[in-house]
Amino acid sequence: MSTPLTNTAKRLVHGDKAPSCNLVIFGAGGDLTRRLLMPALYNLVRTGLLPDRFSLIGVDRQDLTDEGFRDRLDQSVRSFASEKSYSVEFDETHWKHLLSQVSYVRGDFNDPDLYRTLKQRLDGENRNHATSENAIFYLAVASRFFGLVVDHLGQAGLVEEGPERYRRVIIEKPFGNDYESARALNQQILRTLHEDQVYRMDHFLGKETVQNIMVKRFANGIFEPLWNRNHIDHVQITVAETVGVESRAGFYEATGAMRDMVPNHVFQLLALICMEPPNSFCADAIRTEKTKALDAVHVINPLTDIVRGQYRNGSRDGKDLKGYREEDGIQPESLNETYVAMKLGVDSWRWSGVPFYLRTGKRMAQRSTEISIEFKRPPFSLFRDTQTEELEPNTLILKLQPDEGASLAFGAKIPGPAIQLGQVHMDFHYKDYFQNAPSTGYETLIYDCMIGDATLFQRADSVEAGWRIVQPYLDLCKAQPDALLEFYPAGGQGPTKADALLETSGRKWRKLS
Numbered sequence: 001m002s003t004p005l006t007n008t009a010k011r012l013v014h015g016d017k018a019p020s021c022n023l024v025i026f027g028a029g030g031d032l033t034r035r036l037l038m039p040a041l042y043n044l045v046r047t048g049l050l051p052d053r054f055s056l057i058g059v060d061r062q063d064l065t066d067e068g069f070r071d072r073l074d075q076s077v078r079s080f081a082s083e084k085s086y087s088v089e090f091d092e093t094h095w096k097h098l099l100s101q102v103s104y105v106r107g108d109f110n111d112p113d114l115y116r117t118l119k120q121r122l123d124g125e126n127r128n129h130a131t132s133e134n135a136i137f138y139l140a141v142a143s144r145f146f147g148l149v150v151d152h153l154g155q156a157g158l159v160e161e162g163p164e165r166y167r168r169v170i171i172e173k174p175f176g177n178d179y180e181s182a183r184a185l186n187q188q189i190l191r192t193l194h195e196d197q198v199y200r201m202d203h204f205l206g207k208e209t210v211q212n213i214m215v216k217r218f219a220n221g222i223f224e225p226l227w228n229r230n231h232i233d234h235v236q237i238t239v240a241e242t243v244g245v246e247s248r249a250g251f252y253e254a255t256g257a258m259r260d261m262v263p264n265h266v267f268q269l270l271a272l273i274c275m276e277p278p279n280s281f282c283a284d285a286i287r288t289e290k291t292k293a294l295d296a297v298h299v300i301n302p303l304t305d306i307v308r309g310q311y312r313n314g315s316r317d318g319k320d321l322k323g324y325r326e327e328d329g330i331q332p333e334s335l336n337e338t339y340v341a342m343k344l345g346v347d348s349w350r351w352s353g354v355p356f357y358l359r360t361g362k363r364m365a366q367r368s369t370e371i372s373i374e375f376k377r378p379p380f381s382l383f384r385d386t387q388t389e390e391l392e393p394n395t396l397i398l399k400l401q402p403d404e405g406a407s408l409a410f411g412a413k414i415p416g417p418a419i420q421l422g423q424v425h426m427d428f429h430y431k432d433y434f435q436n437a438p439s440t441g442y443e444t445l446i447y448d449c450m451i452g453d454a455t456l457f458q459r460a461d462s463v464e465a466g467w468r469i470v471q472p473y474l475d476l477c478k479a480q481p482d483a484l485l486e487f488y489p490a491g492g493q494g495p496t497k498a499d500a501l502l503e504t505s506g507r508k509w510r511k512l513s
Contacts (some may be wrong), residue, residue, distance in 0.1 A: 028058025
């Protein structure tokens, strides 16, 4: 195991240019590098955040030259800039300078010679580009390679830190596929690395609106005093997609909606809503409170607290949509879920008795990621002799995508002689107040790793806490693959049984429309 970093652990101020470093991407020939990572690096250099002295080394098994690798990246970034321009002119000067710092190494991830070559290449980059000895290793590879690559990095001496250099490893999701595998992977990685060298990626946390949840909570006096069981009736978290499995059939058939979305994306949103105020914006302070929130989620009963579904053929906007079992690469009798809804409780003083309803699914009626916080209704007695039949709840809706912003619903008197109430909405849209710059969502996360801020990356205990919550469900599905499986039409609201999670207590899902 490497020596803990001392001098270079000093964190830079956000907005400063990142310190000189080398970035090594394992799996550089894949879609993630071309579609997301390289456009993110272009955006960082365009906005002046990428170090002046920087090198990128791509590593993969594909037979590419340095020039061939650069050509492939050039096409991808220009395509991204064309699609996501938002009136921002493509910066040829910065892009060509970045490309000049790119090289490629071909090799097998299990070949020790690859890592010796990498060590020599990093030494060469330091001499040729004066990039310093700082290095980030980005594992954009299949999860089965995570532990293998880290082991080889350690054996080759590539993750040894010192007073004047850092060595960090970014690991993509999925981090494990259940509680035991996540624990085992953490144990394997932490035999080579210190926790502060490991940056477990969840790109969802790179979205500005996700980060803004804490700001809305803790920087606004109108919200924080109400953020508890005394005022909040329930919370709904929705991550709905209109797309099907597309070209990811092999991955999705082995993963499903629960593993793909819930222990990571959805639970990170849950933690941000439930966490107690940290004592600072220090990474460990924030991550400790998030983990404590997940640890407080009580044990679920999958037979009563979870509904799983799979989409069948349907339609949306007059267009016919295939069912999951009819998608290319999917088994005709597949029992895999494409939808999960669940009811959770958080056993803390702040949230005792408040139900949290979570749902995520593919081929839904609308693409929507939002958090709906419904407040308790006031007593009706004042309005019993008026034309108002019931009081609608006040609702705060935090919208993450596609239209980022927030909405507050409250009651107002309808003009006229009678006392009659209507529901009105105050809407805030980010695009109306802040420039909507082109982004992949990875810019913030890559930059944060370069400056040593792990706030938006998952810690080992947080990853394991997420898997612990859903393990009873995974155990049930392993024993009974067809358990709980309901079907819903593509382009719809999801399985009708999901409504019962709320209806038994007089609540209902927000409609996707």
